Amino acid sequence: MADTLINYPPRIQLAHTPTPLQPLRRLQQQIGGPLIWLKRDDMTGSTLSGNKVRKLEFIAAKAIASGCDTLITCGGIQSNHCRATALVAAQLGLKCHLILRGLPKSTQASDGNQLLDELSGCSISYHSPAVYASTLGALFTQVSNEYAKAGHRAFAIPTGGSDGDGLWGYIAACDEMNSDFLAHGISPAAIITASGSGGTQAGLIVGAHLLGMQADIYGINVCDDEQYFIDKIKDDIADWQLKYPLQGSLALTASMIRMIDGYVGEGYAKAGQSVIDTITLLSRTEGVVLDPVYSGKAFDGLLQEITSGRFATDNDIVFIHTGGVFGLFPYKTMFTQRS
Ligand SMILES: Cc1ncc(COP(=O)(O)O)c(C=O)c1O
Numbered sequence: 001m002a003d004t005l006i007n008y009p010p011r012i013q014l015a016h017t018p019t020p021l022q023p024l025r026r027l028q029q030q031i032g033g034p035l036i037w038l039k040r041d042d043m044t045g046s047t048l049s050g051n052k053v054r055k056l057e058f059i060a061a062k063a064i065a066s067g068c069d070t071l072i073t074c075g076g077i078q079s080n081h082c083r084a085t086a087l088v089a090a091q092l093g094l095k096c097h098l099i100l101r102g103l104p105k106s107t108q109a110s111d112g113n114q115l116l117d118e119l120s121g122c123s124i125s126y127h128s129p130a131v132y133a134s135t136l137g138a139l140f141t142q143v144s145n146e147y148a149k150a151g152h153r154a155f156a157i158p159t160g161g162s163d164g165d166g167l168w169g170y171i172a173a174c175d176e177m178n179s180d181f182l183a184h185g186i187s188p189a190a191i192i193t194a195s196g197s198g199g200t201q202a203g204l205i206v207g208a209h210l211l212g213m214q215a216d217i218y219g220i221n222v223c224d225d226e227q228y229f230i231d232k233i234k235d236d237i238a239d240w241q242l243k244y245p246l247q248g249s250l251a252l253t254a255s256m257i258r259m260i261d262g263y264v265g266e267g268y269a270k271a272g273q274s275v276i277d278t279i280t281l282l283s284r285t286e287g288v289v290l291d292p293v294y295s296g297k298a299f300d301g302l303l304q305e306i307t308s309g310r311f312a313t314d315n316d317i318v319f320i321h322t323g324g325v326f327g328l329f330p331y332k333t334m335f336t337q338r339s
Contacts, residue, residue, distance in 0.1 A: 049084075074139070090120045099139050
C-alpha cells in the first residue's frame with residue numbers, strides 16, 4: 001500500500017490490513033441493483049477487529065507518545081469501541097478503564113462485547129443512562145484523577161474514538177482503498193458506512209478529499225439525525241485541522257457531508273424486523289455476518305435505498321463492513337425463531 005501522498009502522524013500497527021474488498025455477486029443476482037463491494041474491515045483482526053482498530057492505531061500511538069500509560073474511554077455496555085480499546089490496552093501493556101452506559105443485570109452472564117471487556121482485564125464502571133448522560137465529562141475527570149493519584153497518566157478517548165486523532169484511521173483506509181480500486185479496475189461511485197459517532201465518515205471524507213477520490217462518501221446514521229451528524233463531522237474535521245495544521249487546507253463544504261437519514265428505526269441499538277431479515281439474507285447469500293446495531297442497520301438502509309433507485313444499476317458501490325459481530329449475540333432471541 002502506498003501511503004505516500006499524506007504525511008501520517010505516528011501509528012502503531014494493530015489492524016491486519018489491507019482488508020479484502022469483496023464483491024457481493026450472489027446478492028446482486030438475487031436482488032438486482034448495482035454491484036456492492038464490501039470493504040471487509042470486520043477482518044482487521046479477530047476479537048480486536050472492526051473499524052475502531054484503525055482509529056486506535058493513531059490514538060494509542062499518540063497516548064504513548066504523550067507519556068500516558070492508561071486509556072480511558074466510554075460507550076454503551078455493548079460498545080465495540082470499548083471492547084477494541086480494552087484489548088488494545090492489554091496488547092500494548094497499558095491500563096484501561098471503561099465508563100459504560102447501562103447497569104448489568106446481576107442475574108445474567110456477560111455477553112458479547114461486555115464479556116470480552118471483562119476478559120481483557122480492564123477496569124469498568126457502570127452507570128445508569130441518566131447518570132451517564134448528565135455527568136460524562138465529570139466521570140472522565142474523576143477516573144483520570146484516580147489514576148493520577150495512583151501514579152498513572154491517563155489518555156482520554158472520546159466516544160467511538162471520533163476526534164481529530166481517530167480520524168486518521170479512515171484517511172489511511174482511503175489510501176488502502178485507492179490501491180484496492182486499482183487492483184480490481186473499478187472506480188466506485190459511492191463509499192457508504194454506518195455512522196454512530198461520525199469519525200469513520202469524517203475520516204473517509206477527508207481521505208477521499210486529500211487523495212482526490214471520485215467516490216461520494218455517504219453515512220447511514222444508526223442514531224440521532226442528519227443535522228446531528230453534519231455538526232459532529234464538521235467538529236471532528238475542525239479538530240483534525242487544529243491538531244494537524246500542516247496537512248494542507250480542506251475547504252469543507254456542507255455538500256461533502258452526505259447523510260442517508262431515515263433508518264434509525266425505534267432508536268440506537270433497536271433493530272426492527274427488516275434489519276434482522278437483512279442480516280439473515282446476507283449470511284445465507286454470501287456467508288457474511290453483520291450486526292444489528294451498526295453494519296446490519298446501515299446495510300438494510302442501503303438495500304432500501306437501492307430499491308428506491310438512489311444508486312444507478314451500472315455503478316460499483318462500496319459498503320464498509322465495520323465489524324461489530326460480538327454485538328450480534330445479545331440479540332440472539334430475535335433470530336431463534338428462524339428455520
Ligand atoms: C461496528 C461498528 N460500525 C460502525 C460504527 C460507527 O462508526 P463511527 O462511530 O466512527 O461513526 C461503530 C461505532 O460506533 C461500530 O462499532
